[in-house]
Amino acid sequence: MMGVTGALVRQHLREHRLSLLLWASASARAAFAVASTAEAVADPRLLREWLGQLPEEMQRLLGRVPDYENAVDCFVSFKWLYLMPLIGALFGSTGALGVIARDVERRTADFVLSLPVTRARLLASRFAALAIGMGSVYLAAYLGLVATLWAQGMHGSFGRYAAFYAGSWCVALAFAAAALRLGLGGRGYGAAMRWGVLLAVGAFLLDVVNRVAAGPREVGWVVLYGLVDAQEVVGRGAFPWGAVLAGLAATGLLVGWSSRVFGRMRVAA
Amino acid sequence: MHAIELENLRMEYANGRGIHGLTLQVERGEIFGFLGPNGAGKSTTIRTLLGMLAPDAGTARVAGHDIVTDGVAVRRVTGYLPSENALYLGMTGEEAVQFSLRVRGCPERMLRAADLARRLSVDLRPKLRSLSHGQRQKAAIVVALAHDPEVLILDEPTTGLDPLVQEEFFALLREERDAGKTVFLSSHVLSEVEQLCKRVGIIRDGLLVEVNEVEALRRNRVKHVAVTFRGPAEDVASWPGCSEVRVDGPRARFAFHGPIGALLERLARADVVDASVGDPSLEEVFRAFYRKGEESGGDDG
Numbered sequence: 001m002m003g004v005t006g007a008l009v010r011q012h013l014r015e016h017r018l019s020l021l022l023w024a025s026a027s028a029r030a031a032f033a034v035a036s037t038a039e040a041v042a043d044p045r046l047l048r049e050w051l052g053q054l055p056e057e058m059q060r061l062l063g064r065v066p067d068y069e070n071a072v073d074c075f076v077s078f079k080w081l082y083l084m085p086l087i088g089a090l091f092g093s094t095g096a097l098g099v100i101a102r103d104v105e106r107r108t109a110d111f112v113l114s115l116p117v118t119r120a121r122l123l124a125s126r127f128a129a130l131a132i133g134m135g136s137v138y139l140a141a142y143l144g145l146v147a148t149l150w151a152q153g154m155h156g157s158f159g160r161y162a163a164f165y166a167g168s169w170c171v172a173l174a175f176a177a178a179a180l181r182l183g184l185g186g187r188g189y190g191a192a193m194r195w196g197v198l199l200a201v202g203a204f205l206l207d208v209v210n211r212v213a214a215g216p217r218e219v220g221w222v223v224l225y226g227l228v229d230a231q232e233v234v235g236r237g238a239f240p241w242g243a244v245l246a247g248l249a250a251t252g253l254l255v256g257w258s259s260r261v262f263g264r265m266r267v268a269a
Numbered sequence: 270m271h272a273i274e275l276e277n278l279r280m281e282y283a284n285g286r287g288i289h290g291l292t293l294q295v296e297r298g299e300i301f302g303f304l305g306p307n308g309a310g311k312s313t314t315i316r317t318l319l320g321m322l323a324p325d326a327g328t329a330r331v332a333g334h335d336i337v338t339d340g341v342a343v344r345r346v347t348g349y350l351p352s353e354n355a356l357y358l359g360m361t362g363e364e365a366v367q368f369s370l371r372v373r374g375c376p377e378r379m380l381r382a383a384d385l386a387r388r389l390s391v392d393l394r395p396k397l398r399s400l401s402h403g404q405r406q407k408a409a410i411v412v413a414l415a416h417d418p419e420v421l422i423l424d425e426p427t428t429g430l431d432p433l434v435q436e437e438f439f440a441l442l443r444e445e446r447d448a449g450k451t452v453f454l455s456s457h458v459l460s461e462v463e464q465l466c467k468r469v470g471i472i473r474d475g476l477l478v479e480v481n482e483v484e485a486l487r488r489n490r491v492k493h494v495a496v497t498f499r500g501p502a503e504d505v506a507s508w509p510g511c512s513e514v515r516v517d518g519p520r521a522r523f524a525f526h527g528p529i530g531a532l533l534e535r536l537a538r539a540d541v542v543d544a545s546v547g548d549p550s551l552e553e554v555f556r557a558f559y560r561k562g563e564e565s566g567g568d569d570g
Contacts, residue, residue, distance in 0.1 A: 003371065003374065004371075004372050004374065007368060007371035007372050008372065011368050014360075014364075015357055015359060015360075107351075107353055107354075107355055108355050108356070108357055109321075109355070110321070110349075110351040110353075110355035111351070111355035111356055111357070111365075111369075111412075113319065113320070113321050114319055114321075114344055114347070114349040114351075115344060115369065115372045115373070116341045116342070116344040116345035116372065116373060117341065117344075117372060118340075118341055264323065266282075266321070266322045266323060267316070267321040267322065268282065268313075268316070268322065269312040269313070269316060269352070
């Protein structure tokens with residue numbers, strides 16, 4: 001049974017290897033670009049001066065130097081980490097449409113649906129492949145960041161970065177699952193793509209605005225992005241349990257819902 | 270036990286199209302032709318059998334497995350060739366076959382796939398994207414047959430195949446039949462169905478209008494006749510079996526329904542300069558069936 005699931009997962013990863021490679025390399029490259037400037041910028045005095053010039057609202061969003069154990073963490077957080085949940089959510093949302101919706105659009109569904117597997121297993125296997133792909137993008141970004149800092153002799157809180165990435169991955173999975181469900185809505189691939197991206201970006205912007213405006217923290221929790229706060233995770237060393245639990249719970253619910261919808265879906269010629 | 274059994278199978282789309290209560294049995298070791306024009310319900314029937322569309326009513330079994338409660342088993346014993354390419358174009362033919370065989374739990378059948386590829390003259394190594402339409406179709410045939418399925422469901426299988434490969438493909442299907450496999454061949458090309466099948470079912474507007482042996486279908490078939498008389502055209506409309514008569518001076522065109530010998534005898538008695546008899550289109554065969562149904566006041570579906 002695992003052989004069948006393994007074959008489905010491998011096929012999906014192979015089919016989407018180009019986009020996976022592009023996202024992973026772009027993330028690693030961006031992490032490298034950020035980290036390579038750290039040596040010049042991550043001086044506590046410079047950072048304090050620069051951040052101190054920002055309006056109070058922006059400081060709330062990006063963090064303050066005293067919130068972090070060392071200046072590198074502060075720099076990496078405001079320059080890069082807070083974008084990570086969004087990057088993963090965008091990759092996941094577009095990738096989730098490749099789980100089923102793209103097959104229906106391109107008529108390759110005829111091939112996969114004629115295989116002796118249940119639709120639930122097909123969907124779960126492919127979503128698992130997507131989750132692995134998203135994990136790979138995060139891993140590439142993490143390694144790009146850590147390796148570049150390490151090469152410059154700068155030692156940030158690498159373990160905390162990893163925890164932040166794990167939380168971001170769980171949040172991004174939930175947005176991918178939402179896009180998966182949108183892709184089965186019958187409005188077509190293009191519409192699902194637009195709504196999936198809009199949902200991921202819209203929720204992120206809502207969280208940003210809420211933070212800047214010092215709104216209630218619950219708003220950030222509802223849109224999930226608020227559950228992975230760099231100041232909390234990297235600055236104070238709190239593991240993002242909320243993001244992990246809420247992200248995985250939302251993912252489970254949405255994948256289950258998608259599975260039910262897909263199970264009843266009529267795939268017409 | 271029949272290889273394929275449909276009992277009042279109904280699957281209707283929101284617009285009312287679909288299949289409206291099909292009852293049909295296909296024997297084991299038979300190549301059964303499923304005929305109909307585009308939009309008649311052929312692909313809908315096939316997709317319902319394979320679980321892509323859930324039936325609204327009725328039952329169907331493939332190799333003894335219920336299509337609703339045991340869909341995985343149905344697909345395990347079935348080889349399906351869709352009417353349009355459904356393989357991933359980023360894969361090579363070899364990868365597509367390997368993937369299908371792995372999911373089906375029989376990766377050792379790769380040797381059979383290689384043999385099929387050799388017989389159909391298709392190279393499975395290039396990416397499917399780089400292959401012509403005909404080559405892709407051959408690769409799809411290899412994927413459909415590689416796991417040695419008990420039942421083959423083929424939807425317009427000869428699209429894009431050149432005549433030589435078609436011959437080899439037909440030979441392959443006959444071998445499968447002789448080995449006890451069942452072939453459900455959907456097509457709108459009457460000639461290829463005539464070559465392969467002993468029995469056919471004709472579907473139109475989601476209803477089976479005829480299930481019969483090919484020979485019987487031939488007897489029922491309308492012929493197109495064009496006759497040029499030496500003088501003014503005779504009153505062809507009064508001849509038995511003639512209908513849809515159009516006269517233009519000495520020329521008469523009409524449809525003939527009945528034993529061709531009777532027509533030849535009638536023509537021999539007339540002063541005819543030229544005559545030709547042609548096969549009707551499948552559409553006209555359908556019309557003949559409908560006319561027959563209306564005359565008898567029955568419903569063939």
